[in-house]
Amino acid sequence: MSHRRVRLGTPAALGALALLTAGCGAQVEGGTEAATGTVTVQRCGEEVEYTVPQRAVVYEGGSADKMFALGLTDHVHGYVLPPANPPVSESPWAAEYEQVEFLSDDLLNRELVVDAEADFVLAGWNSGFSDERGITPEILDGLGIQSFMHAESCYNYPGFPERHTPFEGLYTDLERLGQIFGVEERAEELVAEYRERVAAVQEQAPEGDPVPVFLYDSGTDQPFTAASQVPANEIIEFAGGENVFGDLDERWTQVGWEAVVEAQPEVIIIFDYGDQPAEDKIAFLEEYEATADLPAVRDDNFYILDYNEGISSPRNIDGLEGFAEYLRTLDA
Numbered sequence: 001m002s003h004r005r006v007r008l009g010t011p012a013a014l015g016a017l018a019l020l021t022a023g024c025g026a027q028v029e030g031g032t033e034a035a036t037g038t039v040t041v042q043r044c045g046e047e048v049e050y051t052v053p054q055r056a057v058v059y060e061g062g063s064a065d066k067m068f069a070l071g072l073t074d075h076v077h078g079y080v081l082p083p084a085n086p087p088v089s090e091s092p093w094a095a096e097y098e099q100v101e102f103l104s105d106d107l108l109n110r111e112l113v114v115d116a117e118a119d120f121v122l123a124g125w126n127s128g129f130s131d132e133r134g135i136t137p138e139i140l141d142g143l144g145i146q147s148f149m150h151a152e153s154c155y156n157y158p159g160f161p162e163r164h165t166p167f168e169g170l171y172t173d174l175e176r177l178g179q180i181f182g183v184e185e186r187a188e189e190l191v192a193e194y195r196e197r198v199a200a201v202q203e204q205a206p207e208g209d210p211v212p213v214f215l216y217d218s219g220t221d222q223p224f225t226a227a228s229q230v231p232a233n234e235i236i237e238f239a240g241g242e243n244v245f246g247d248l249d250e251r252w253t254q255v256g257w258e259a260v261v262e263a264q265p266e267v268i269i270i271f272d273y274g275d276q277p278a279e280d281k282i283a284f285l286e287e288y289e290a291t292a293d294l295p296a297v298r299d300d301n302f303y304i305l306d307y308n309e310g311i312s313s314p315r316n317i318d319g320l321e322g323f324a325e326y327l328r329t330l331d332a
Contacts, residue, residue, distance in 0.1 A: 041176045043137060044125070044149055045160035050180045053120030053146055059108045059128035061085055062150070062313035064100075066173055067122065068093040069190060069314045072181050078103040078116055084274040086307055092315070110135045113145060120146045122177075124153035124312065127251075131158075148177065150312045153251070155229055166231040167198065167238075170312055194317050198238060201324045205240030206331035213241040214265035214296065215305070216281060217252060218274070220288075223260060227253045231319070232269070232310040239324035240331075241267060257290045267330070268296040269323070273307035301330065 038049045055077040058064045064079045078101030081088070088097040104112050108128040113121055113135065121140060123129050129136050129149065137147040152169030154162040164172055171191045178187025213236045217224040226232040227248035236243045244263035245255060268285065272278040282302050285291045296302070303326045309319025 039179050039182075041148075041179050042162070043147070043160075044151070044154035044157040045162040046137075048146075050146055052181055055116070055118050056120040056122060057103065057113055057116050057118040059121070059123035060311065061088070061091060061308040062124075062311045062315075063122040063128075064088075064097065065091065065093055065308065065313045065315060066170075066177060068096040070174065070177055070181065070183055070186055072177075072183065073099050075120075075181060076100045077118060080104045080106065080108055080112065082107060084307070086273060090306075091308065092318075107133065108135055109133055110139065110143075113140070114143065118145055120148070122148050124150040125157045127153055127311075148173075148180065151176075152229065152231065152312045155249075165234065166229065166312065167194075167234050167316065170231065170314070170316055171195070173312070174314075190314070194314070197317050198320060201320055202238050204324065204328065205238070206327055210237075210240055210242035211267055211327060211330070212244050212263055212265045213267045213269060214244050214260055214263060215269040215271055215310075216285065217271040218276065218281070219254065220284065222254050222256055224252060224254050226271070226310070227251060230310070231312055231316040232271070232305065235305070235310070235316065235320045235323055236269070238320055239327050241323075241327060257288075261290055261294065264295055266295045266299070267301045267303060267327070268294070270302055270304045271307065271310055272304050278304045 038051055040047055040049050053075055056067065056075050057078055057080065058067055058076060059080045061081065064076070067073070067076050073096045079097070080103050083105050088094055091097060103116055106112065108123055137149065140147045149157065150169060151162065151164045151172040152166045154164065171194065174187045174190050178184045215226040215232055215236070217226065225245050226243065227250035228246050229249065229251045233243045233246050237246070244265055270278045270281050285297055291297055303323055305319055305323065309315045
C-alpha cells in the first residue's frame, strides 16, 4: 500500500495542543511527535501529521455523532446537514447539536469550509468529499485545513485506498479521532463497549439459515440498495440475516428489480430518510407488480432503519440491536 506523509497545522493549533495536554492530562504517544505537538495518524492509506483541531466542521450526522460520542463538542465549530438527514432533535446527541452552529443544508463545499474558518473537516470519501465538487483532502491540504475521512469509505479513495469492514471502520475512526484529539482512553472505552454490544447480538442470532434481506433505499425504475461496504450490510449479517446484495463490492448502489425478485427476500429493510416517508416506500413495494408477490411483502415483513443508524456512526450499534430484536420476533 502506498503512503504519503502530510504535515498540517498552524502555530495557533500547536499552542492549543500544549494548553490541552497541560490542562487536561491528555497524552499523545509518539516521542518526538508529543514534543512537537503533533501526532501522525492514518487518513485512509495516507500518513498525516495532525495538530489538535479547534474549529472542526462535520458533514452529516455520522460525523457529528462520532465527535460528540468522544466528548469533543467543544472542538466542533459547526455541522453541515443536507435535507435528506433526519432532524437533529431526534439524535441521542440533540443537546450537543444545540451547542454548535448549523452551517448549511447544502452539500459540503470548499467555500463553506473556508468561510467557517475551519481547521478540520470530517466527512466520507464521495460522501462529502468529492473530486467533482472540488473539495478533497488534497485540496484542503493546500489550504492548510486538516481533514479526516470515514474509514469505511476508504476502499476506493484514489491513490491511498484502505479496506475495512464497516463496523471495524467505525472502531478505527473512533480510535484515530481519539489520537488526533488526545482522547485515546475515551475512544478505547467506546470501542470496547460497542464490541461487547455487537458480540451480545451475535450470540442471540436466530439459528439455522440466515434470512434473506433486501434493503430498499429508494428508486422506482431501479432500486438503490446497500452493498457490502456500508454498515447496513453488517447490521443485517450480525443480526442473523443475509444481505441479498452483500456480494457486491460497492457502498450504496443501483440494481435491477429482476435481481430483487430472483433473491426472494423474506425481510425488507426500509432506509428512512429524505422527503419520502417510509410508509410511502412500503406502499410502492406493495403495489408494484414486480415486488407485490415477494415473500417479505406478502408477509408484511418490513423493518424501518433510521438514516443515521445505517451510515457510519456510533448509532450503527443501535440499528443493529433494533434489527436483531425484530428478527428474533420473526423467529419466535
